[in-house]
Amino acid sequence: MPKVITLPGDGIGPEVTAAAVEVLRExxxxxxxxxRPIGGLAYEAHGEPFPQVTQDALKEADAVLLGxxxxxxxxxxxxxxxxxxxxxxxxxxxxxxxxxxxxxxVRVQPGLEHLSPLKPQLARGVDILIVRxxxxxxxxxxxxxxxxxxAYNTMRYTTAEVERVAKVAFWAxxxxxxxxxxxxxxxVLEVSELWRRDVQALRDREYRSIHLNxxxxxxxxxxxxxxxxxxxxxxxxxxFGDILSDLAAVIPGSLGLMPSASLGDGAGLFxxxxxxxxxxxxxxxxxxxxxxxxxxxxxxxxxxxxxAANHVDRAVALAxxxxxxxxLGGTADTRTFTRAxxxxxxTPA
Ligand code: ATP
Ligand code: MG
Numbered sequence: 621m622p623k624v625i626t627l628p629g630d631g632i633g634p635e636v637t638a639a640a641v642e643v644l645r646e647x648x649x650x651x652x653x654x655x656r657p658i659g660g661l662a663y664e665a666h667g668e669p670f671p672q673v674t675q676d677a678l679k680e681a682d683a684v685l686l687g688x689x690x691x692x693x694x695x696x697x698x699x700x701x702x703x704x705x706x707x708x709x710x711x712x713x714x715x716x717x718x719x720x721x722x723x724x725x726v727r728v729q730p731g732l733e734h735l736s737p738l739k740p741q742l743a744r745g746v747d748i749l750i751v752r753x754x755x756x757x758x759x760x761x762x763x764x765x766x767x768x769x770x771a772y773n774t775m776r777y778t779t780a781e782v783e784r785v786a787k788v789a790f791w792a793x794x795x796x797x798x799x800x801x802x803x804x805x806x807x808v809l810e811v812s813e814l815w816r817r818d819v820q821a822l823r824d825r826e827y828r829s830i831h832l833n834x835x836x837x838x839x840x841x842x843x844x845x846x847x848x849x850x851x852x853x854x855x856x857x858x859x860f861g862d863i864l865s866d867l868a869a870v871i872p873g874s875l876g877l878m879p880s881a882s883l884g885d886g887a888g889l890f891x892x893x894x895x896x897x898x899x900x901x902x903x904x905x906x907x908x909x910x911x912x913x914x915x916x917x918x919x920x921x922x923x924x925x926x927x928a929a930n931h932v933d934r935a936v937a938l939a940x941x942x943x944x945x946x947x948l949g950g951t952a953d954t955r956t957f958t959r960a961x962x963x964x965x966x967t968p969a
Pocket of ligand 1: 632636690875876893894895896897898899900905906907908910947
């Protein structure tokens, strides 16, 4: 029996995670679900933001469902020494799971085009999956220095690092529209030359049914806004992916609609991209859609159950159209929206 560990965390985390767990129980009743503490509340209870009880539980997990971590800007947690702050629990968690591929879907749901800052005709039909390399490149390379008036960081990748993240992208594309765009800066950077060569070689060796093309990151930054429907899966290195995924995240128009997955060799980590929203915590009005869509990603990528994942995605889309939450200009509270999703799950496709 698969085991899912939930880490509800702080702020609206417990509220949206409770909603997501209800949905998970409904579509995957055989899954064992156990809850553990993380973040500020874990510090309150155990004296550290990523306590041993949580670390131990992860060893037996098939997937991890995370809520949100952190307090308000004036929270006393922010005065703790760095390693005790809620956010360092999150970093320790990501490191412990060794997640090297960060997946962010960018989708404009039919009927919700009006929320997008793009013109309606551009917003229609946007359905992109960004796969960002998460453990390598310029953010992590040890070859770095600042010395007087000179400083440098190093963008370094090995073939093995390129291939493992590219495989995730090809695998995802097989379940989608079969197209991968690999993003680099191969006209200027040697590291991009290797990236491009290795992604292409992997495609030619193992994924011949996938249509692969290569584009420069500057051109993608323009086209993702000017013509987003041209993309299916985008795969790119850490720094480029950081910038492109934040850029693309504004396209759907609400943070409350953005799930994410981080995959590695062990259990995957699934979480909404929004923060702990302390301004609305405890009021029962948070939009749980991103957390519930993260359950969709958990089913698809963590437990390899795409039918159940599709079922959840369809139910969320229906609920969003009929019972939009306040952040989307509607009136539904967390409870009403969650009930709408559960009811839609009973609706045949
Ligand atoms: P971070 O915690 O990542 O530093 P932040 O504090 O800037 O980011 P959030 O906590 O995501 O951002 O909140 C930003 C705004 O969006 C807040 O006004 C918050 O109430 C709102 N918000 C975020 N998530 C949701 C949600 N799921 N439902 C409704 N409103 C939300
Ligand atoms: Mg926040």
